[in-house]
Amino acid sequence: MTKVLTGNWGKKDSHLLATYEAGGGYSALKKVMGGLSPAQVIDEVKASGVRGRGGAGFPAGMKWSFVPQNTGKPIYLCINADESEPGTCKDRQILEFDPHMLIEGAIICAYAIRAKIAFFYIRGEFDLPYRRMVKAVEEAFAAGYLGKNILGSGFDLDFLIHKGAGAYICGEETGLISSVEGGRGEPKVKPPFPAVKGAFGCPTIINNVETLATVPWIINNGGAAYKQFGTEKSPGTKLISVSGRVKRPGNYEVPLGYPLQKLLLEDCGGMQDGYELKAIIPGGSSVPVMPAEKALTVNLDYESVAAAGSLLGSGGMIIIDHTQKMPELLEILAHFYSHESCGQCTPCREGTGWAHRVLKKICHGEGTKADLDLLLSIAGQMSGATICFLADSLVMPIRSFLTHFRAEFEALIKAEVPA
């Protein structure tokens, strides 16, 4: 099938400008600069139906159309390469293997929303992806794809690489903005939404790396052609990161709606010998876990996974085998979200830490029956009560682990001593 995102991945020196151009790279930008208006670009992206690949699945073209063009303020684009959601490791390979595809998509987006600066926000730990991007950006400036008067169109765009320094929360769009502004990565209350009032108080669009990397293909081939992949409501292809004890873990580009079972058994070669499938977290660590039988019935599109009780999220598919202890995995997630809570909201700051302490107690065999209800009660008090979605990112695992695997937790509860 056609590869929208991964077509160049096997090529030698796929990250270099010369390779990208030899394969037709920057032809979409030339097409845009040669005579498409910003509105025409937005219409094409809207027609493609491509939805944000960072987790929330919001239609990209629609988001771009929310940017007010009459405020007199500069407009900014932020490219989200923070990729920190456990299970997700796709954006980094776009940066490693095809950085120019992302840059081209970002320039086209910036043109469509009339942005002045594109901030490329990359997590601080990334090394090879960072070096490849630094090099690719230099090449793009030198070739006249970035900078002043791009391809003689009169459009100017600066491109700044903003290196994070270790904080999951900077992947949340308003946390990212705080970090771009030079501060602690603390999320901000919405509304106002960033498209209206974002970085430096100016209209700002934030898009995930994978979302922007699809744009050159859409411009070259048309929104209608993109829609031929995927389902009616989830058009296009998606990168799925598969981790865990399968024979061939890695990133797979599949049309949305692809059967999970086919990905697991055919593409990934099934489970490693001696391991049985127990459960799957289909969309990054914050979405609900699904027991094996249920997971094997879903198709990988936003609607199908949601109907089965979980979310496609970022496409970080975590395969859990029969040797894993579910309370231990939940304890790890609680530790993670508690560690990454920025601390602004009491329910999140206190709730994630409290849930972690309770889970630790349970894992050490010191929990009581009441602790399971306590966990659910903590989750209930965290849900929907905070500035950003980090708190709910632990609520979903707590509820789903306890719904589907309660017996494993109960088995760890020490026998109640009769009074």
Next chain:
Amino acid sequence: MTTKVDQSSGLAAAAEARIDDLQRRYPTKAATLLHVLWEIQWQDGWISEDRMRYAAKRCGVPISKVLGVVSFYTMYRTKPVGRHHVQVCRNICCHIMGAAPLIEHIKAKIGVGEHEVSADGKWSFEEVECMAGCAWAPMMAINEAYHENLTPEKADRILGELV
């Protein structure tokens, strides 16, 4: 160990030039604080209080803001680490692929525990959260470089090659 340098009068010329360039291009000078802190850490290996004062001046922000930023992000260091800073992922995918015994193995091999530096300054160790190497778990980073698909034997080999 880092040599004693005058920490009030700026960084190496190339770093200063990079900061000047960014401060011309960013909407505000304050927004370049993370860059300035990276330049300091790249040069010195860590960020001293004198350097924080310098960063505050360079970005036109109060020292309290610099302290707030340094303490918020896990990668900024307020004391030196070993020549080889070993960071092993403890998160869910790496755990599934055997991170827990691997972490014990590596700690024993280099002889340092969490947030410790060995007496000779060669090693330091830290457990970290997901580094987006999930499909190639378990993994570690030594300084910047990622090492993936680890086994205890492979980790031994990688660590054994470092001087």
